[in-house]
Amino acid sequence: MRRAIRLEFDQVSAGYDDRPALHRVSFRADPGEVVALTGPNGSGKTTLLRATLGLLPLLGGRISIGSTSTAQLSIRERARWFGWMPQSEPIREDIRVRQYVLYGRNPWIGPWESEGPEDHEAVDRALAAVDLSVPPERGILELSGGERQRALMARVLASEAPFLLLDEPTAHIDIGHQIDLLERVRSLCHREQKVALVALHDLNLAARFADRIVTLHRGRLVADGPVRSILSPDLLREVWGIVAELKRDPASGLPYLLPTLPGPVVRSGGSAFEGIVHVVGGGGAARGLLQRLHGEGFLLSLGAVHLFDSDSELARELGIPAVVETPFAPLSEAVRERHRELIRSARAVVVAPFAVGPGNLANLEDLVDTIGARPLALYEPPGLPARDFTGGRSEPLLQELRRRGAAVLATLDEVVGWADRAVAARERMPPAGGPAGAGGPPGEPSRGR
Amino acid sequence: MARIGGPDRPRLRALTYGALLAGAFIVLFLLAGILGPVAIAPLTVFHILGYEITGGAFGGSPCGGSVDPTRCATLVLIVWESIVPEILLAFLAGALLGVSGGLLQGVFRNPLADPYLLGISTGAAIGASILFVFGVGVAQANLTLPLLAFVGALLTGLVILLAARSPRSSIETLMLTGVALNAFLSGGLVFTLLYNPIGNLQLNFWLLGGVFGATWSQVGLLVGGVLVVGALVVLHGRALNLLQLGGDVAQSLGLDSRRVVMRSILLASVATALAVAFTGVIGFVGLIAPHIARRLFGYDYRRVLPISAVVGAILLGGAFDLSFAILPSTELPIGVPMAFLGGPFFVYVLYRYRQRSGPGAET
Numbered sequence: 001m002r003r004a005i006r007l008e009f010d011q012v013s014a015g016y017d018d019r020p021a022l023h024r025v026s027f028r029a030d031p032g033e034v035v036a037l038t039g040p041n042g043s044g045k046t047t048l049l050r051a052t053l054g055l056l057p058l059l060g061g062r063i064s065i066g067s068t069s070t071a072q073l074s075i076r077e078r079a080r081w082f083g084w085m086p087q088s089e090p091i092r093e094d095i096r097v098r099q100y101v102l103y104g105r106n107p108w109i110g111p112w113e114s115e116g117p118e119d120h121e122a123v124d125r126a127l128a129a130v131d132l133s134v135p136p137e138r139g140i141l142e143l144s145g146g147e148r149q150r151a152l153m154a155r156v157l158a159s160e161a162p163f164l165l166l167d168e169p170t171a172h173i174d175i176g177h178q179i180d181l182l183e184r185v186r187s188l189c190h191r192e193q194k195v196a197l198v199a200l201h202d203l204n205l206a207a208r209f210a211d212r213i214v215t216l217h218r219g220r221l222v223a224d225g226p227v228r229s230i231l232s233p234d235l236l237r238e239v240w241g242i243v244a245e246l247k248r249d250p251a252s253g254l255p256y257l258l259p260t261l262p263g264p265v266v267r268s269g270g271s272a273f274e275g276i277v278h279v280v281g282g283g284g285a286a287r288g289l290l291q292r293l294h295g296e297g298f299l300l301s302l303g304a305v306h307l308f309d310s311d312s313e314l315a316r317e318l319g320i321p322a323v324v325e326t327p328f329a330p331l332s333e334a335v336r337e338r339h340r341e342l343i344r345s346a347r348a349v350v351v352a353p354f355a356v357g358p359g360n361l362a363n364l365e366d367l368v369d370t371i372g373a374r375p376l377a378l379y380e381p382p383g384l385p386a387r388d389f390t391g392g393r394s395e396p397l398l399q400e401l402r403r404r405g406a407a408v409l410a411t412l413d414e415v416v417g418w419a420d421r422a423v424a425a426r427e428r429m430p431p432a433g434g435p436a437g438a439g440g441p442p443g444e445p446s447r448g449r
Numbered sequence: 450m451a452r453i454g455g456p457d458r459p460r461l462r463a464l465t466y467g468a469l470l471a472g473a474f475i476v477l478f479l480l481a482g483i484l485g486p487v488a489i490a491p492l493t494v495f496h497i498l499g500y501e502i503t504g505g506a507f508g509g510s511p512c513g514g515s516v517d518p519t520r521c522a523t524l525v526l527i528v529w530e531s532i533v534p535e536i537l538l539a540f541l542a543g544a545l546l547g548v549s550g551g552l553l554q555g556v557f558r559n560p561l562a563d564p565y566l567l568g569i570s571t572g573a574a575i576g577a578s579i580l581f582v583f584g585v586g587v588a589q590a591n592l593t594l595p596l597l598a599f600v601g602a603l604l605t606g607l608v609i610l611l612a613a614r615s616p617r618s619s620i621e622t623l624m625l626t627g628v629a630l631n632a633f634l635s636g637g638l639v640f641t642l643l644y645n646p647i648g649n650l651q652l653n654f655w656l657l658g659g660v661f662g663a664t665w666s667q668v669g670l671l672v673g674g675v676l677v678v679g680a681l682v683v684l685h686g687r688a689l690n691l692l693q694l695g696g697d698v699a700q701s702l703g704l705d706s707r708r709v710v711m712r713s714i715l716l717a718s719v720a721t722a723l724a725v726a727f728t729g730v731i732g733f734v735g736l737i738a739p740h741i742a743r744r745l746f747g748y749d750y751r752r753v754l755p756i757s758a759v760v761g762a763i764l765l766g767g768a769f770d771l772s773f774a775i776l777p778s779t780e781l782p783i784g785v786p787m788a789f790l791g792g793p794f795f796v797y798v799l800y801r802y803r804q805r806s807g808p809g810a811e812t
Contacts, residue, residue: 055697079703090695092558093748103691107703111684159702 006030007163007195011061014051015219020059021047023297025221027214031162031193034186036200036210036227040240044219045199046087049165052197053084065163079107083161085152087168091140097151098136101126104158126157130184146177153181157188164189164196170205178202182209204256207231215239220297231255238276277419278303278346280367282360284310286352289379292412293350294318298419301346304331304339304363311352331362339363340370348375348422350415351401355387356394364397375422376406379415466745470759474540477766481536484773487527497528530665538663538727539769539783540762541671543734545724547761548682549717550735551742551754555689556713557624563735564721567627569605570732571634573725574655576601578641595670595726602725605630606718610711620696620710657782658731660769667727674723679758681716686751689713693748731784734761737795744798764791 007029015021022044029035037045050056052063054070063070065081073081083104104126105119127136130150134143140151149172156164164185170178182198186209189196200206206213206227213230215223217239223230236244236257244257276299279286286302287310293300302322305312306329315322323339325331331339343349349371356364367376378401388394402408409415482494493512500511512521546564553562564570577598612618612626642655688709691699696706721735738761742753745760764787771786 050697053697053701055700075700075705076703079701082701084698084701086695086698086701089698090558091693093693093743095690095693095748099690099749103694103702106687106691109687111688114687 005066005162007197008064009048009061010064012048012051012058012063013060014047014056014058016056020295020297021219022051022216023219024061025216025219026061027221027224029195029197029212031195032190033212034189034196034198034210036198036206036213037216038200038203038206038213039216039222042218043216043239045216046167047219048216049084049167049197049199052165053082054078076107079159079161081161082163082165083156083159085156085164085166085169087171089152094139094141096136097132097134097138097140097143098123098127100140100151101154101158104155107159107161122158122160123154126154129157129188130154130181146173149173149177149181153184162194164194164198166196166198168199168201170200170202178205185209203231203236207255207257218297218299227254231257276300276347276423278342278349279352280349280354280363281305281311281352282309282354282363285354286311287314288412289350289352289415290314290318290320292416293419294320296416296420298423301342303342304335304360304366306359311354328359330359336362336366340366343367343370343374344372346374348377348419350419351376351378351406353378353380353384353387355389357389361390361393361397364394364401368397368400371401371404375418376401376404377415377418377422378402378406378408379412380408381410463746470763473763474766477763477770478533478536480770481532481766481773482528484770484777485527485532486773486777487524489524489528493524494528497525498533501525501529534663534665534668535660536766536769537668538660538671539765541668541675542660542724542728542731543738543761543763543765544675544758545671545678545720545761546731546735546765547738547742547757547759548678548754549720549724550737550761551739551750551757552682552685552689552713552717552720553735554739555685555692555750555753556710556717557620558693559620559624560740561736562624562627563732564717565730565732565735566631567605567609567624568631568634569602569609569627569718569721570725570730570735571631571638572605573598573602573722574730575634575638575641576604577726577729578638578655595723598726599719599722602718602722605634606714610714613707613710613714654782655729657784658729658787659780659782660728661780663727671723671727674720675758678716678720678723679755682720682754682758683751685709685713685716686749686754689750689754693750728783731765731787733784733787733791734764737791738764740795741798764794 009025009027011024011026013020013023013025025044025048027035037048039045047056051058052070054073054075058071070078070081101123102115102119105115105122109115109119130153132147132150132154134147140148143151149169153169156166166185169181169185173181182205185196185198188194198206198210200210210227212225213223213227214221215230215235222239223235231246233244233246236242236246242259244259246255246257248255277293278301279289279293280303281287281289282305286305290300290302290311291314300315300318300320302311302315302320304323304325305315306327307324308327312322312324314320321342323335323342325335343366349367351367354360354363378398407418409418479491479494482489482491493516496513497511500507500509505511510516510518510521511525516524549569550563553564553567554560556562577594579601580594580597608630609623609627613623618626638655688699688704691702691704692706692709694702696710699706699709724731739753739757741760742756746752746756765783768783768787768790771790772781772783775781775786775789
């Protein structure tokens with residue numbers, strides 16, 4: 001067996017050229033650890049696994065095995081380190097089970113060689129490890145879903161790679177097979193000091209079988225910690241948009257969750273989530289801000305703008321929830337109330353240099369009323385034309401906001417840095433009362449046992 | 450330890466089929482003699498072959514004792530200078546096209562892929578037909594013609610490879626690129642051939658293929674080609690097996706998928722170019738030979754590729770014999786009997802040897 005080595009992600013960004021799907025994700029997985037990758041659909045779990053395998057280019061950061069960067073590995077070397085279980089495999093031809101599992105040995109068989117006795121021994125061990133009891137001459141397409149998933153697992157294990165990357169391994173199998181498979185992964189990792197990164201949708205399974213949970217949301221790491229403390233109603237609400245009750249299994253002390261009905265709370269933008277950074281804009285003044293912050297992976301909301309103005313159009317394109325008023329009409333009380341609600345639920349608020357007229361002066365009034373202690377920034381790039389069209393009524397309101405400690409930022413870079421601090425400061429904090437990791441910097445490995 | 454080769458029945462079956470295939474070659478040889486323009490008894494064919502191969506070392510008449518010497522000289526000429534090189538050319542071209550089809554179906558994971566559909570054959574033909582524009586016919590074709598055909602096929606293959614280099618090209622896009630390329634080149638080919646001042650003969654030859662007028666030097670060249678291609682192809686079996694799991698999975702198992710795809714397309718282009726350079730465009734062999742190989746011998750590409758070659762050879766050899774049976778005195782383009790023979794046989798194999806399938810084949 002190989003020496004146990006740690007797998008480390010350092011500020012990893014990845015995706016297809018102009019569209020990064022993963023933003024500066026950092027965490028570590030220690031030998032013997034099962035790490036559940038959780039997050040809603042499209043949160044970047046698969047992207048992370050594919051980037052680790054080298055199937056997707058890294059746009060930034062580094063993935064390292066011990067002190068070696070994976071970028072230095074050849075395709076064959078990488079295959080010896082990582083065993084990948086894809087979400088689905090397009091098998092069209094009926095391969096014998098044994099032959100199929102033998103494919104897993106390919107990283108160890110040179111292009112001019114054929115498989116030798118040690119490869120067949122590894123296949124035997126892998127088949128025994130998953131307890132697949134079908135005749136090895138059986139065709140892979142003749143197996144049941146559960147058997148086929150075991151055969152796939154055996155193929156992954158046959159390479160004897162120290163890192164297992166499992167993408168939704170339980171997706172197509174029944175609960176009995178799910179538990180069986182995850183239990184095998186868990187005991188294997190603990191026994192042989194392997195590392196498993198398991199993308200899982202089922203949080204209860206994650207809580208039951210993982211040592212640690214890493215949560216991704218829109219390509220960013222939003223939580224990382226031991227199973228016992230990382231799941232919280234806040235996290236569930238913010239990331240999955242569900243209201244759920246967290247209970248504890250009296251026997252193991254492990255958490256499990258019960259979603260409360262009715263399900264997601266749908267807000268004005270149609271999204272289940274209210275946004276972490278709220279942008280106050282209008283008339284296209286917030287375009288640059290929205291594009292940049294969205295590109296940086298921030299969760300955004302936009303308020304109160306008019307339908308068809310270029311800020312609201314952009315928000316619609318980017319899928320950012322927005323409070324929208326009828327074109328040219330002054331902000332109605334209903335719209336203002338929803339806007340105040342967005343401000344109250346935001347982590348931080350950025351005010352775009354929008355032109356203030358009688359129609360949207362209320363935005364500033366509502367800000368003054370509801371901002372409270374939330375971090376607030378006024379984005380005021382230099383050389384701004386006069387923005388007051390209210391005969392001077394906007395200036396006192398802006399001054400009031402400055403007086404209450406609003407940051408005045410001149411460049412988008414400053415806004416990103418400011419928002420990063422404002423969001424991260426609260427977002428990565430473990431839930432109140434969590435027993436372990438409180439106050440620890442994000443990404444610090446915690447074994448949870 | 451568990452048995453590696455599996456139970457005895459599949460092995461026995463493989464042996465039986467192997468013997469049948471070997472027998473088929475001999476039968477096709479003799480049939481060509483019987484069905485040819487002058488009916489020649491199988492025994493006489495054996496005699497002539499033995500005499501020529503040993504260089505007359507055992508003396509006596511080349512045709513055996515009972516044949517009139519004048520007639521014998523004619524028979525020797527027909528068998529040794531016409532039928533034998535022609536059927537060998539058919540065998541070799543069939544093998545090359547079969548293996549090319551096997552490679553392409555493996556790479557594209559598509560049962561319809563073959564050198565003809567992807568335009569590689571047509572590319573070869575267009576390369577050769579350019580010679581006609583300068584007024585040189587098939588009869589004068591020396592090595593310039595095959596060389597141009599070779600360049601044509603290779604260029605077509607390179608265009609597909611160029612498309613494959615794009616990081617966003619899926620295997621489906623690539624396949625469709627080949628189909629579009631074929632349509633484009635087919636138009637170009639007919640245009641060039643119509644321009645040809647010599648006549649329709651070349652049109653028939655290049656569009657439907659033929660092995661008539663094959664020479665020993667062509668056969669020798671193709672034997673070399675088959676050996677080289679064969680040696681390279683054998684090394685691709687395992688890679689193609691892995692590729693059937695999808696390019697990403699194959700890469701996660703340590704295979705440089707992109708490189709294997711590139712190399713296989715290149716190799717298939719070379720194989721096709723060699724065949725088409727001497728026989729014109731022969732469709733269908735490359736499509737059905739790998740299917741028949743898979744149905745009869747299973748899905749392991751280490752076996753599918755060589756068996757595709759054997760099946761391709763037998764199919765084209767059979768087509769050659771059949772062309773005598775249909776019209777003994779005319780030079781029937783070999784594509785015609787190929788279609789007559791291959792179509793029904795293909796359907797027979799498809800239904801006789803049903804593909805096993807099961808749940809969860811696609812998600």
